[in-house]
Amino acid sequence: MVLLKWLLCQLVLFTALSHAFTDYLLKKCAQSGFCHRNRVYAENITKSHRSYYKLDTGSIAHDPLQNVLHATLVKTIPRLDGDDIAIEFPFSLSFLQDHSVRFVIDEKERTVANNSGLSISPQRYNKTWQYAFDEKFRNKVLNKTNSPELHFFKQEHIANSLWSKLSSFLSLSNSTRDIVHLQNGNISLDIFTEPFQLKIYLQNTLKLIVNERSFLNIEHHRTKQENFAHILPEEITFNMFKDDFLYSKQDTLPLGPESIALDFSFVESTDVYGIPEHATSLRLLDTSQSEPYRLFNVDVFEYNIGTTQPMYGSIPFMFSSSATSIFWVNAADTWVDIKYDAQLNKTMTHWVSENGVIDVVVSLEQDIPTIINRFTDLTGRPFLPPISSIGYHQCRWNYNDEMDVLSVDSQMDAHRIPYDFIWLDLEYTNDKKYFTWKSNSFPNPKRLLSKLKKLGRNLVVLIDPHLKKDYEVSDRVISENVAVKDHNGNNYIGHCWPGNSIWIDTMSNYGQEIWKSFFKKFMNLPVNLTNLFIWNDMNEPSIFDGPETTAPKDLIHDNHIEERSVHNVYGLSVHEATYDAIKSIYSSSDKRPFLLTRAFFAGSQRTAATWTGDNMANWDYLKISIPMVLSNNVAGMPFIGADIAGFAGDPTPELIARWYQAGLWYPFFRAHAHIDTKRREPYLFNEPLKSIVRDTIQLRYFLLPTLYTLFHKASTTGFPIMSPMFIEHPEFPELYGIDDQFYWGDSGLLVKPVTARDQLETEMIFPPGIFYDFASLNSFINDGTDLMKKNITTPLDKIPLFIEGGHIIAMREKYRRSSKLMKNDPYIIVIAPDAEGRAVGDLYVDDGESFGYQRGEYVKTQLVLENGHILKNDPIHIPENLVDIHSDTLRNTNIEKIIIAKNELQQNLKLKSYVAVKQDGKEYSFPSKLSYENDHKIVILNPKLDITESWELII
Numbered sequence: 001m002v003l004l005k006w007l008l009c010q011l012v013l014f015t016a017l018s019h020a021f022t023d024y025l026l027k028k029c030a031q032s033g034f035c036h037r038n039r040v041y042a043e044n045i046t047k048s049h050r051s052y053y054k055l056d057t058g059s060i061a062h063d064p065l066q067n068v069l070h071a072t073l074v075k076t077i078p079r080l081d082g083d084d085i086a087i088e089f090p091f092s093l094s095f096l097q098d099h100s101v102r103f104v105i106d107e108k109e110r111t112v113a114n115n116s117g118l119s120i121s122p123q124r125y126n127k128t129w130q131y132a133f134d135e136k137f138r139n140k141v142l143n144k145t146n147s148p149e150l151h152f153f154k155q156e157h158i159a160n161s162l163w164s165k166l167s168s169f170l171s172l173s174n175s176t177r178d179i180v181h182l183q184n185g186n187i188s189l190d191i192f193t194e195p196f197q198l199k200i201y202l203q204n205t206l207k208l209i210v211n212e213r214s215f216l217n218i219e220h221h222r223t224k225q226e227n228f229a230h231i232l233p234e235e236i237t238f239n240m241f242k243d244d245f246l247y248s249k250q251d252t253l254p255l256g257p258e259s260i261a262l263d264f265s266f267v268e269s270t271d272v273y274g275i276p277e278h279a280t281s282l283r284l285l286d287t288s289q290s291e292p293y294r295l296f297n298v299d300v301f302e303y304n305i306g307t308t309q310p311m312y313g314s315i316p317f318m319f320s321s322s323a324t325s326i327f328w329v330n331a332a333d334t335w336v337d338i339k340y341d342a343q344l345n346k347t348m349t350h351w352v353s354e355n356g357v358i359d360v361v362v363s364l365e366q367d368i369p370t371i372i373n374r375f376t377d378l379t380g381r382p383f384l385p386p387i388s389s390i391g392y393h394q395c396r397w398n399y400n401d402e403m404d405v406l407s408v409d410s411q412m413d414a415h416r417i418p419y420d421f422i423w424l425d426l427e428y429t430n431d432k433k434y435f436t437w438k439s440n441s442f443p444n445p446k447r448l449l450s451k452l453k454k455l456g457r458n459l460v461v462l463i464d465p466h467l468k469k470d471y472e473v474s475d476r477v478i479s480e481n482v483a484v485k486d487h488n489g490n491n492y493i494g495h496c497w498p499g500n501s502i503w504i505d506t507m508s509n510y511g512q513e514i515w516k517s518f519f520k521k522f523m524n525l526p527v528n529l530t531n532l533f534i535w536n537d538m539n540e541p542s543i544f545d546g547p548e549t550t551a552p553k554d555l556i557h558d559n560h561i562e563e564r565s566v567h568n569v570y571g572l573s574v575h576e577a578t579y580d581a582i583k584s585i586y587s588s589s590d591k592r593p594f595l596l597t598r599a600f601f602a603g604s605q606r607t608a609a610t611w612t613g614d615n616m617a618n619w620d621y622l623k624i625s626i627p628m629v630l631s632n633n634v635a636g637m638p639f640i641g642a643d644i645a646g647f648a649g650d651p652t653p654e655l656i657a658r659w660y661q662a663g664l665w666y667p668f669f670r671a672h673a674h675i676d677t678k679r680r681e682p683y684l685f686n687e688p689l690k691s692i693v694r695d696t697i698q699l700r701y702f703l704l705p706t707l708y709t710l711f712h713k714a715s716t717t718g719f720p721i722m723s724p725m726f727i728e729h730p731e732f733p734e735l736y737g738i739d740d741q742f743y744w745g746d747s748g749l750l751v752k753p754v755t756a757r758d759q760l761e762t763e764m765i766f767p768p769g770i771f772y773d774f775a776s777l778n779s780f781i782n783d784g785t786d787l788m789k790k791n792i793t794t795p796l797d798k799i800p801l802f803i804e805g806g807h808i809i810a811m812r813e814k815y816r817r818s819s820k821l822m823k824n825d826p827y828i829i830v831i832a833p834d835a836e837g838r839a840v841g842d843l844y845v846d847d848g849e850s851f852g853y854q855r856g857e858y859v860k861t862q863l864v865l866e867n868g869h870i871l872k873n874d875p876i877h878i879p880e881n882l883v884d885i886h887s888d889t890l891r892n893t894n895i896e897k898i899i900i901a902k903n904e905l906q907q908n909l910k911l912k913s914y915v916a917v918k919q920d921g922k923e924y925s926f927p928s929k930l931s932y933e934n935d936h937k938i939v940i941l942n943p944k945l946d947i948t949e950s951w952e953l954i955i
């Protein structure tokens with residue numbers, strides 16, 4: 001969706017260029033008061049080698065009940081007259097999880113004069129973690145005092161070794177540079193008091209240094225009048241009490257400068273990843289000669305590529321190739337500088353936020369998947385979506401009316417193109433009033449929903465947090481006093497799609513209740529109609545006449561909280577309230593919600609999918625979509641895709657083909673198009689494009705059993721779905737920079753989509769092993785110990801796609817109109833043996849739509865091939881009520897075909913005259929006429945095997 005009608009003339013001018021986002025709307029670091037001040041401070045401190053921060057040794061105390069180390073950090077501002085000013089910052093440190101250290105630096109109570117007229121809390125906002133952390137950790141932290149049995153780190157280790165060490169150490173030493181040594185399991189930590197610094201070790205190997213470069217800077221509270229006395233020699237005062245930037249001059253900055261900053265050095269790594277969302281490479285760029293990465297949720301229509309400018313979502317989580325991570329738990333405007341030092345083999349990062357507290361979780365692990373696992377343990381696992389929502393989504397701004405929707409629906413079927421979701425953008429509403437339908441276009445939504453439901457299809461409608469002034473919904477928001485306020489405390493009015501609008505304050509609990517009540521009324525459908533879902537767009541929030549396309553920072557949320565403090569988490573508060581509403585509305589049918597959000601923060605993965613926003617229909621945007629999707633996948637939020645085949649502009653047929661072939665691998669697979677573009681539903685294409693696109697979408701559906709298994713794995717461990725090569729093969733340094741080729745989770749499917757014009761050949765990179773071309777099962781061997789490059793031909797109908805030897809995947813192979821209709825189809829098992837004739841694969845199956853899996857109603861099995869000819873099925877989990885739910889929800893769990901790929905090492909493997917099955921000790925045999933083989937594969941037809949049973953097949 002677009003922004004800025006009032007800038008339409010500029011936009012029109014700029015759309016002529018390939019990169020059209022009006023860059024000048026966003027601040028550069030040098031235009032942002034606190035960013036510029038901290039960059040200058042860092043530069044000056046580097047030259048002066050000084051530090052003004054120390055941990056007061058005498059203040060170090062241990063709270064044994066909560067297992068927290070408390071201390072006071074002191075900033076001393078030297079004064080010529082000798083009356084140095086000392087500012088105190090409470091510091092606390094704890095082990096939040098195994099292998100995770102959390103520390104928080106707040107500012108001692110900030111007092112403002114009674115007559116200041118301040119309508120916001122003067123205290124630093126310290127509750128971002130309550131939005132980011134999963135409920136489990138929220139409760140652990142909140143419950144620390146009233147339920148001592150819920151310790152949030154391992155008391156026994158601490159009590160026995162750590163704290164006794166600490167106290168004995170403290171009684172021995174009081175030199176000016178004390179080192180406090182802490183330990184928890186494999187993690188140890190040195191706290192240096194002066195200058196303040198932390199060194200964090202995993203198994204005695206140094207991994208991370210905090211404040212190595214003394215960039216720690218906390219702009220403590222002071223008035224404009226006293227400011228001159230509170231400035232350090234290395235500081236500048238640029239825009240401390242005002243904002244010069246053209247579009248944010250109105251910012252009242254009621255508390256003056258408040259920024260926080262800290263540096264972190266990752267040792268033994270020159271590769272860092274994460275901090276989405278940015279349209280850059282997967283491996284983050286060195287920013288020492290350019291703009292820092294910025295995390296600030298904004299509406300960037302036709303965003304620029306290759307820049308570190310902010311985008312719609314922010315996940316302030318970064319990790320290194322050495323499996324060390326930082327989670328900067330702050331939702332304010334944030335900038336991150338990155339400097340790689342190849343000589344010292346380390347990565348130096350500098351994090352700066354406009355306000356709030358320094359709240360950091362550092363994790364140290366042996367490998368990257370465990371780092372992501374740890375992060376999604378803390379911030380919540382990606383939700384397991386309904387299986388229909390990992391099928392194909394057909395969206396457009398806009399499907400005009402019920403007839404239009406139903407005609408797309410039937411045309412897709414007529415052309416044998418499967419799909420599961422059709423979407424209604426903005427225009428389905430009556431006059432852009434959310435929670436209403438345009439009555440002449442959608443006179444009977446129930447009728448539409450029940451027609452779509454026949455084939456198991458779903459409808460998504462857009463509902464945004466901006467509400468048109470003067471209709472019953474916004475009137476209610478105002479009368480219940482749950483609209484976001486301006487800095488004077490009046491209901492804030494800004495410009496968005498409907499014209500003058502107010503914004504629901506979902507940062508307020510009561511605001512969430514009111515928001516939910518609107519859904520309750522809007523989705524008041526017969527109990528069997530549970531196929532209406534929601535899309536929260538524009539929730540950064542996007543405000544057409546707001547500074548930098550978004551909310552003024554001095555808006556006020558519930559509880560006197562400034563927008564400045566919570567900006568990046570507002571979108572999450574909107575979609576979480578929306579999710580809760582849908583979940584509760586569908587609770588009687590136990591249906592899992594599907595929800596799409598544009599703005600996101602750490603934790604958004606618990607309840608929503610997202611997409612890469614308003615891209616353009618050209619090759620550059622196709623290419624950048626891959627690293628963008630990968631970046632979210634390694635940052636705990638894998639359910640993401642890019643609009644196929646580019647939101648704005650009309651794609652060429654070739655681009656359409658290539659975009660579908662790439663988009664098939666996005667966890668979220670949706671076509672979407674701007675209102676000004678030509679219609680491009682796949683059945684409208686001429687041949688051969690239509691067939692290419694249809695085959696591509698069908699392939700997605702054939703692979704749904706494997707993809708759903710990957711979604712399940714993500715929902716239990718955070719494991720990426722679209723996964724960088726270094727996750728599977730961390731042993732090759734060259735792979736840490738690869739972001740145009742990737743695996744699908746741990747399935748062994750290796751893909752390099754074509755993302756350029758006229759490309760009839762592409763070079764892929766292969767680790768050692770056997771690789772089977774997916775379409776033919778023709779294989780080749782990389783029998784070296786190094787990576788191998790190989791040219792792959794890529795005619796327009798071909799996706800460069802391989803299965804790596806050692807893997808087994810499950811598929812289906814019949815065209816059906818929707819995912820629901822595939823449930824009766826049996827499975828195809830495709831086996832790709834490695835050089836030892838071994839292969840392994842998991843399969844996860846549940847009803848695909850309810851929360852039954854949380855009550856154990858799912859099947860999980862592991863298939864293993866040994867010695868090239870013994871295939872075992874080993875069910876890991878079978879529901880207790882299997883018999884009851886089998887026919888009803890799991891449906892068909894039979895295998896109709898087993899395909900074993902052959903490679904040149906196995907050419908002498910011949911199919912015997914029969915295959916034997918041992919099941920519960922009994923043997924069955926099949927005549928070989930049920931099988932056939934050629935040079936590339938052995939195919940066993942109708943083996944009468946079931947994935948829910950334990951068996952062994954000998955070939």
Ligand SMILES: *[C@@H]1O[C@H](CO)[C@@H](O)[C@H](O)[C@H]1NC(C)=O
Pocket residue numbers: 106123124126
């Ligand atoms: C957060 O700040 C408030 C004061 O604004 C303080 O009372 C509270 O203890 C702090 N909470 C945490 C977890 O630091």
Ligand SMILES: *[C@@H]1O[C@H](CO)[C@@H](O)[C@H](O)[C@H]1NC(C)=O
Pocket residue numbers: 138139140142143
């Ligand atoms: C304490 O934990 C329990 C269970 O985890 C939870 O229900 C309760 O809400 C928690 N209390 C607070 C204050 O969060």
Ligand SMILES: *[C@@H]1O[C@H](CO)[C@@H](O)[C@H](O)[C@H]1NC(C)=O
Pocket residue numbers: 172173174175
């Ligand atoms: C620690 O400092 C105190 C006072 O500053 C002093 O009296 C004492 O001797 C010192 N102890 C050691 C071990 O240096």
Ligand SMILES: *[C@@H]1O[C@H](CO)[C@@H](O)[C@H](O)[C@H]1NC(C)=O
Pocket residue numbers: 040044047233234235236
């Ligand atoms: C800090 O940097 C600014 C800008 O480069 C410069 O004007 C100032 O003199 C420097 N101050 C110190 C103490 O280095």
